[in-house]
Amino acid sequence: MKSLRNLYRLGPGPSSSHTIAPFEAAEAFSRFCDTAYSKIRVTFYGSLALTGVGHGSEKAIREALPNEDIEVIYDIETKVKHPLTMDFVALDEEGQVVKTARYLSLGGGEIHSDEDLSVNERDVYPFSTLEEMKTEMERLGVNDVKDLCRYYEDADIDDYLMKMLKDMFSCVEKGLVAEGRIPANNNPRLQLNRSAKAIYEASKKLGHHDGKKEIALSAYAYAVAESSACGEKIVTAPTCGSSGVLPACLYYLHQKRRIPLAKLRDSLFVAGMFGNIVKNNASIAGSVGGCQAEIGTASSMAAAAICYCFDLNLYQIEYAAECAMEHFLGLSCDPVDGYVIIPCIERNGIGAIRASASYLFARHISPVRKNKVRFDDVVDAMKLTGDSLSSEYKETAEGGLAKILR
Numbered sequence: 001m002k003s004l005r006n007l008y009r010l011g012p013g014p015s016s017s018h019t020i021a022p023f024e025a026a027e028a029f030s031r032f033c034d035t036a037y038s039k040i041r042v043t044f045y046g047s048l049a050l051t052g053v054g055h056g057s058e059k060a061i062r063e064a065l066p067n068e069d070i071e072v073i074y075d076i077e078t079k080v081k082h083p084l085t086m087d088f089v090a091l092d093e094e095g096q097v098v099k100t101a102r103y104l105s106l107g108g109g110e111i112h113s114d115e116d117l118s119v120n121e122r123d124v125y126p127f128s129t130l131e132e133m134k135t136e137m138e139r140l141g142v143n144d145v146k147d148l149c150r151y152y153e154d155a156d157i158d159d160y161l162m163k164m165l166k167d168m169f170s171c172v173e174k175g176l177v178a179e180g181r182i183p184a185n186n187n188p189r190l191q192l193n194r195s196a197k198a199i200y201e202a203s204k205k206l207g208h209h210d211g212k213k214e215i216a217l218s219a220y221a222y223a224v225a226e227s228s229a230c231g232e233k234i235v236t237a238p239t240c241g242s243s244g245v246l247p248a249c250l251y252y253l254h255q256k257r258r259i260p261l262a263k264l265r266d267s268l269f270v271a272g273m274f275g276n277i278v279k280n281n282a283s284i285a286g287s288v289g290g291c292q293a294e295i296g297t298a299s300s301m302a303a304a305a306i307c308y309c310f311d312l313n314l315y316q317i318e319y320a321a322e323c324a325m326e327h328f329l330g331l332s333c334d335p336v337d338g339y340v341i342i343p344c345i346e347r348n349g350i351g352a353i354r355a356s357a358s359y360l361f362a363r364h365i366s367p368v369r370k371n372k373v374r375f376d377d378v379v380d381a382m383k384l385t386g387d388s389l390s391s392e393y394k395e396t397a398e399g400g401l402a403k404i405l406r
């Protein structure tokens, strides 16, 4: 498995696989071109071709290479093996091809190329499942996931994760005061103003028995998800589309439960390993596994982080992460008109609440009812389910709500 640096990245929304990855591929291709060229032609396939406009893929490429002559083609006819495929071709003045590279967007902003090998990340962890991780912890004699991570990551990982935590909090705080329209096309269903500020104000007036905590959590999640939908910079956790879930839970723990920053940073190690295991054995991309892969994973990661902050043991942490994912199994990805607005923003609020409920189950139900489903099992089930989902429900904006609300 790869470094947690690979999982948590700061980059522009609204979709890590459709904005951060094309941005990085464009920069990488320009470095890869070692001969003179006058123009770059980019062809998007699969989900990138179908939702690239609403997801800002072309904009990301133009921002990465502001001084280049760029032609973008949306090819929805050609069948490709991977749903997030992009071809970059450099052309000389006569229109002759001088360099080509194909990049795959793997989810969460990561890219892979068989031609431009410089973009391929190396593995730092010698295991890939939770059971293997536990065995490795036993072998090394460590009880805390953060110590296992520190053993394999570089010496600066604590500083990196603290920066990611602070960036997450800054996204929540900026989103809580932001106002104005969320950019979209002319579909009347998508004409929405930013609402996190109003939701947070509403939460303050609620009593503890009226859902005060859940509405505050949702306000924090909306704050980040709305920023992402507006193309602002957020931290992938594990993706842009699901970037509100984990920060909302951590911000709540800091503000309302006084959990110190160092403990919250350490919870990012734990959350990150659960996200990494999903990424390695299934997928965190909606275009590959449906929304269960994005919001389901984000909710699992947040559930694990909450349990860690309240000093639950690894069995309970696994219980919560498994529970959060299990009840999102089958969740389709059907963004209306290809914009990461409906159902995505609301789904971040629900994901945060699910994470909090999963923590409660782990704390109060796990001691009296043993969980028979391991985290590795639910990841396998998620992959199986994602593989069986029709492409209409995998970030193509062709099925479900995207079809009904056209």
Ligand code: SF4
Binding pocket: 241, 242, 285, 286, 287, 290, 291, 292, 294, 295, 332, 333, 334, 335, 340, 341, 342, 343, 344, 347, 395
């Ligand atoms: S429906 Fe879920 S997976 Fe699909 S774009 Fe929205 S947040 Fe991402």
